[in-house]
Amino acid sequence: MRTIELLTSAEMAEVDRRAIAAGPFDGIGLMRNAGQAVASLVLARWPGAPRVHVLAGPGNNGGDGYVVARLLHESGVAVSLWASGKPRTGSDAALAAAECPLPVHDLAAFDAEPGDLVVDALYGAGLSKPLVGADARAVDKVAALGLAVVAVDLPSGVSGDSGRVLGRAFKANLTVTFARRKPGHLLLPGRELCGEVVVADIGIADAVVASIGAGTFANEPELWRAALPVPAIDTHKYRRGHVGVFSGGPASTGAARLSALAAARAGAGAVTVLSPGSAMQVNAAHLTAIMLRRTDDASDLDAFLADRRPSAFVLGPGFGVSEKLRDFALVVMASGEGEGPSGVEGLVLDADGITAFRDDSAPLFQAAGAANAPALVLTPHEGEFARLFADLAGDETLSKLDKARKAASRAHGVIVYKGPDTVIAAPDGRAAINANGAPWLATAGSGDVLGGIVAGLLAQGMPAFEAACAAVWMHAEAGARFGPGLIAEDLPQALAPVLRELLGDHAR
Ligand SMILES: NC(=O)C1=CN([C@@H]2O[C@H](COP(=O)(O)OP(=O)(O)OC[C@H]3O[C@@H](n4cnc5c(N)ncnc54)[C@H](O)[C@@H]3O)[C@@H](O)[C@H]2O)[C@@H](O)CC1
Numbered sequence: 320m321r322t323i324e325l326l327t328s329a330e331m332a333e334v335d336r337r338a339i340a341a342g343p344f345d346g347i348g349l350m351r352n353a354g355q356a357v358a359s360l361v362l363a364r365w366p367g368a369p370r371v372h373v374l375a376g377p378g379n380n381g382g383d384g385y386v387v388a389r390l391l392h393e394s395g396v397a398v399s400l401w402a403s404g405k406p407r408t409g410s411d412a413a414l415a416a417a418e419c420p421l422p423v424h425d426l427a428a429f430d431a432e433p434g435d436l437v438v439d440a441l442y443g444a445g446l447s448k449p450l451v452g453a454d455a456r457a458v459d460k461v462a463a464l465g466l467a468v469v470a471v472d473l474p475s476g477v478s479g480d481s482g483r484v485l486g487r488a489f490k491a492n493l494t495v496t497f498a499r500r501k502p503g504h505l506l507l508p509g510r511e512l513c514g515e516v517v518v519a520d521i522g523i524a525d526a527v528v529a530s531i532g533a534g535t536f537a538n539e540p541e542l543w544r545a546a547l548p549v550p551a552i553d554t555h556k557y558r559r560g561h562v563g564v565f566s567g568g569p570a571s572t573g574a575a576r577l578s579a580l581a582a583a584r585a586g587a588g589a590v591t592v593l594s595p596g597s598a599m600q601v602n603a604a605h606l607t608a609i610m611l612r613r614t615d616d617a618s619d620l621d622a623f624l625a626d627r628r629p630s631a632f633v634l635g636p637g638f639g640v641s642e643k644l645r646d647f648a649l650v651v652m653a654s655g656e657g658e659g660p661s662g663v664e665g666l667v668l669d670a671d672g673i674t675a676f677r678d679d680s681a682p683l684f685q686a687a688g689a690a691n692a693p694a695l696v697l698t699p700h701e702g703e704f705a706r707l708f709a710d711l712a713g714d715e716t717l718s719k720l721d722k723a724r725k726a727a728s729r730a731h732g733v734i735v736y737k738g739p740d741t742v743i744a745a746p747d748g749r750a751a752i753n754a755n756g757a758p759w760l761a762t763a764g765s766g767d768v769l770g771g772i773v774a775g776l777l778a779q780g781m782p783a784f785e786a787a788c789a790a791v792w793m794h795a796e797a798g799a800r801f802g803p804g805l806i807a808e809d810l811p812q813a814l815a816p817v818l819r820e821l822l823g824d825h826a827r
């Protein structure tokens with residue numbers, strides 16, 4: 320089972336409540352199903368473990384642990400049960416504990432042998448403070464012995480909402496979660512600590528999950544595949560969209576060409592590099608399918624907008640932080656003000672395009688919020704994010720997901736907060752977390768390519784949030800498939816097979 324909604328702990332609690340109200344399972348019924356799912360995976364994956372140590376906390380996560388301990392024991396596995404705290408009288412966890420015939424040892428005395436397996440059922444969605452005392456010592460002991468760990472719902476110590484570690488956390492080989500994944504399974508460092516994540520069906524209907532209208536998703540093709548542009552058979556190149564990419568001066572033109580190439584590979588019918596006069600020669604020497612147009616100032620840009628009806632822009636890569644950049648950005652963002660549709664779908668601001676607004680972002684964000692304005696897509700990495708949204712970046716209480724969401728709402732634009740766990744957030748509150756990235760993508764020029772893909776999709780009329788999500792996934796997928804030796808120049812070409820697969824029958 321793998322569906323793309325991600326549930327916060329509050330949303331999951333509400334889903335549990337509604338599932339119990341709707342039936343057929345009550346709380347202990349769901350808990351038995353959860354424990355059964357974990358026990359089955361333990362038996363299937365670690366059939367030869369000499370002993371399984373189940374660590375049970377005081378809440379429902381511990382309740383799942385008591386079920387696992389009982390079922391493994393009934394299957395003939397040697398099980399030791401260690402408890403941290405006691406389930407509250409009358410709780411589902413207390414029922415599960417009462418059904419478990421094994422002796423309960425105090426976690427403070429926890430001991431194990433190398434080769435044993437640990438089932439971590441200390442804390443899950445209810446983690447509320449850092450692990451200390453016997454809990455923390457158990458984490459250290461398990462790590463020191465190098466024991467394999469199966470985490471119930473989440474590795475204890477990892478926040479399901481933020482992916483952060485509270486104090487200390489287990490590093491699991493396998494995490495079994497229920498109904499849907501949580502943001503902490505995808506956000507770092509949580510993702511690393513979860514190991515493989517399996518989502519078990521415990522009898523909560525999809526309709527119950529749908530009823531709460533979750534706004535957070537795993538960035539997987541299911542989220543945006545239906546919005547991918549498919550060229551019609553009788554299409555014309557300009558109907559497939561025209562992307563303008565602003566070039567920097569003669570010594571820094573490569574970034575714009577990378578973006579331009581990526582926009583073309585993403586399916587834009589035409590791409591023009593908009594170059595200062597001083598860099599025309601160097602750009603001309605390196606462009607073939609991509610067009611070139613001299614653009615020195617705002618009036619040149621106005622002329623391009625009027626003559627060539629461009630549909631999306633990339634501004635920032637290699638451009639230099641300057642007043643000219645701000646002018647260009649604001650001209651593009653104002654292009655929707657005239658009578659009738661301007662045809663400009665969006666502006667992607669990356670790198671210097673973000674930094675240029677660090678001290679005065681209000682005009683940009685205001686323009687983005689105006690009626691008929693092109694969509695604004697900002698693609699900051701961590702440093703750039705901190706320049707534009709210093710207060711959000713420094714707020715320790717916010718997760719990466721929260722930060723991206725708040726930034727999107729403030730900017731009236733889509734935020735692509737880059738990193739190994741890129742978060743894409745829309746001003747309407749939707750957000751997605753990407754998890755198919757690969758370390759090979761951390762290479763110079765990689766971000767320029769990403770900006771170009773976003774613009775290429777925007778130009779073809781794909782809505783901004785979906786375009787940004789699709790671009791992030793395709794970019795990561797292309798990089799991961801290429802693997803070692805990847806340089807940014809390889810990425811546009813590597814996109815082709817990824818797109819072909821995504822388009823399926825439409826690719827013929
Ligand atoms: N019906 C349900 O609600 C279901 C819940 N399930 C399980 O229930 C879990 C959530 O249960 P709970 O909400 O009871 O939460 P947890 O069991 O994760 O933890 C809550 C308890 O632990 C204490 N606690 C939290 N952090 C602590 C720390 N660092 N040190 C010491 N004590 C700490 C809290 O005060 C509370 O007593 C899920 O993760 C899942 O495993 C599953 O059984 C499926 C059904």
Ligand SMILES: [K+]
Nearest residue numbers: 439442473475
């Ligand atoms: K756990």
